[in-house]
Amino acid sequence: MRPTDISRIRRFHRTVTRESGVLDQSFLGRGRPLGAARVLNAIGRGISEVGAIRDYLGLDSGQMSRLLRGLEDEGLLVTRPDPADARRRVAELTARGQTEFDAYETLSNTRAQRLLCNHPNATALLDAMDLIASALGQHAITFEEVDPRDDTAVWCLENYYGELAQRLRTGFEVHLSKDPEATTMIRPQGTFYVALSDGLPIGCCGLKGHGDWGEVKRLWVAPSARGLKLATRFMERIEATARDLGHTVLRLDTNSQLPEAVALYHRLGWTEIDRFNDDPYPDVFFEKHL
Amino acid sequence: MRPTDISRIRRFHRTVTRESGVLDQSFLGRGRPLGAARVLNAIGRGISEVGAIRDYLGLDSGQMSRLLRGLEDEGLLVTRPDPADARRRVAELTARGQTEFDAYETLSNTRAQRLLCNHPNATALLDAMDLIASALGQHAITFEEVDPRDDTAVWCLENYYGELAQRLRTGFEVHLSKDPEATTMIRPQGTFYVALSDGLPIGCCGLKGHGDWGEVKRLWVAPSARGLKLATRFMERIEATARDLGHTVLRLDTNSQLPEAVALYHRLGWTEIDRFNDDPYPDVFFEKHL
DNA sequence: TAATTTTCCTGACATTGGTCAGATAATTTC
DNA sequence: GAAATTATCTGACCAATGTCAGGAAAATTA
Structure with missing residues (x-):
């Protein structure tokens, strides 16, 4: 057969x-x-x-x-x-x-x-398991608000930085970027979310408070969990939280070498604006009024 | 965590x-x-x-x-x-x-x-499932002797040819190769084995009869089943069958662009010999006395 | 041919799992 | 403060599963 x-x-x-x-x-x-x-x-x-x-x-x-x-x-x-x-x-x-x-x-x-x-190829086996577990357990994904210095959050961020280093032509070094102070991603200024699938972290997203406006930072989804509309759910949460915290304007920066991110923000109703910071890595900037 | x-x-x-x-x-x-x-x-x-x-x-x-x-x-x-x-x-x-x-x-x-x-990426999902099922079910792999024109066998051979086409610098076209007549891989001249993991074909190997000597052909293991020592088990079977059929000498050809195959034959006690056919694809030749 | 082994069947019984109708106590709603 | 709601517990019951000892019939072995 x-x-x-x-x-x-x-x-x-x-x-x-x-x-x-x-x-x-x-x-x-x-x-x-x-x-x-x-x-x-x-x-x-x-x-x-x-x-x-x-x-x-x-x-x-x-x-x-x-x-x-x-x-x-x-x-x-x-x-x-x-x-x-x-x-x-x-x-x-x-x-x-x-x-x-x-x-x-x-x-x-x-x-x-x-x-x-x-097994001869442990990495491939584990990746395959993550992929399948995320696909089967997509109804059981939970979001948690955590301190960005939390173990889970740090693990996600490390993966995020690692991926940027691979995908950006210039590489990526955290200390050259405007790393947001962790405390600005904690209430009442901002927030930090991780997504867990049966306890395993599979994505994160932060909101940094700038006083009168908020900035979306560190949106990352694990490769094994892509395609499950997780990024959209993160953004909905971040926007809701931003409203709670009294922000009326959100901004974010990203890079044209991450086309799926750029496409996502367009799809979710963000508008491109001029550069609003001097971080060396981003080259596309967005804004959204809540 | x-x-x-x-x-x-x-x-x-x-x-x-x-x-x-x-x-x-x-x-x-x-x-x-x-x-x-x-x-x-x-x-x-x-x-x-x-x-x-x-x-x-x-x-x-x-x-x-x-x-x-x-x-x-x-x-x-x-x-x-x-x-x-x-x-x-x-x-x-x-x-x-x-x-x-x-x-x-x-x-x-x-x-x-x-x-x-x-699921957004069906191919990746299915490959992951095959990999895991092969890893978990490695004790439940069965070998079956089938007609090489059989559906299962043909499916394996298509995959084998497809992989050669990808891996050989020259590409691979079956009709240019010395495609063994299917009937020479049926008893009493020869044989053809497929490996099944819970019914799913994951590898094949043929033995072609040349009268006084036998030739090992079409050894292939599915990517999802590699590292499970399947090739070795195939070769043991082929050798045993060859002995049954009265052969005392086995030969085979392969290509130096498939280093894991060359290494396998060395490991299993085969010795390199001079070219024994004019097939355009192989460039390494082996022999083993039973 | 007699004894042994193999394969499946039967009956008896215990355990586990699943379901339901109250009972009880704490909390919430009116 | 009375009534309704919520969370858990109890007892009764049945279906499904797991286990065992032994029996019948066929095949194998001595």
Whole structure:
């Protein structure tokens, strides 16, 4: 049979289903049904409100309760009412629960490590995984407002700078550019957003406050997440936040060697204006009235 | 959090697990438990011996029997003893069973189609899927001896020719090359193998009979499956078959612009010899005594 | 030919998972 | 402050799955 596009997707799906079935089976080795193991993992990953866990795992409320009682009886977690709203309950791992969670983590990590070691081209494999995870998880992308000095933000910015260095004929060195003071991208002056797909950062965008006007900075989307209209969603957020902060004018600079960026700003209703700074890298300037 | 290699793999795994859970759920829409649906699919995909289905799905023999009887009661399949060994039973879909199977197929295909349509770069997505499926399914690669005029074989050969055309400075046109008569790559003169990963062809290799000696032709491995030692496994098979067919000498030609091929033959104990044909493309020649 | 092995089937049973109808307590709305 | 709403828990129940011991029939082996 000649492989068609559809058959390639379905083969991928079969392979991956089989593989993740095996991984799930391996969890059973710790003498706990899958449901309980999944709850433990959710809590260990930082989801503590009972309702949030239920949503995350798609469980019925009855079943959720039963699983929690089971884990509580095992001494792996404690639940108590949420101080903010005593109808809710929050779950927390005990020391024993943390140990147990770590054991599951180790299991998963070892498997992942083995896959990585057995493959001749780890970079290509990881890139392929990012691409697919972004495509499949495009409904589960979340935006978070963070401090631009935050680890996640810094990681995005490093990738952004790295890409500019590759794509600009002149190269790119941060210290030659007008690097905005991080504090000008924090409320109340400005803001900084990162996009996360299941926890993995896949893009960022900043808003720098200049007093009476705002400047859009550092818009970047990871290669694996391009084409998902992420840049447009960033810009919508930035504009909304700018309005909140009382700005009526937004400006930004970019470079004609990044044609997709220039096209984006045109498409979103920005108008080209004259140079408004002396940064050596940009050569196209935009403005938008809110 | 900065993404590490491991965290990228695990994010991929989570995303894909969630997604395939959703797909499984969609099967439930046809009013049949997942186990029964999976058995129906296995039979529809051509696995007919009861034991083989059990292995494929990893089921207990008791459970297998019960699922088969359930489907039989529904009138979707019939089982009868295998004529070759009446202890075994083989299952076959009835017309109604086939219709039901087709309905599941349509469900899966529609989902795959939708994923494809929603993605801006289908080629990259499919390549990424092939790469990952080959990496995860590397234990499930099977080799099949086929007629070189077979659809699967022809598809591999087209890819092989396409790659030569790209990689050789001179380009590559099949009709200028000494294209072996297909019939010389069929037993008893020779043979032709394809490698399948879950049904998808990912490589091929032929053995052409010249009477008293054999020639290895058309060794190709799909880009997504490279690094998995597939070429070595092909060569082992070809050598074993050549011995079976009574050859004591094997020859092959290749091109110095394909350094990984030249390195492979050296590594496998072949010795360079003088040109033994007047094909315009090759410039390196090898021989091996069995 | 008798004993052993293989393959599948049957019945019994426990566990897990999924669903639903109240019960309880805290919070919000009127 | 009463009524409605929200979040969780409990108990009852059923379907699906997983597991095991043993049985019947066919094939293989001694």
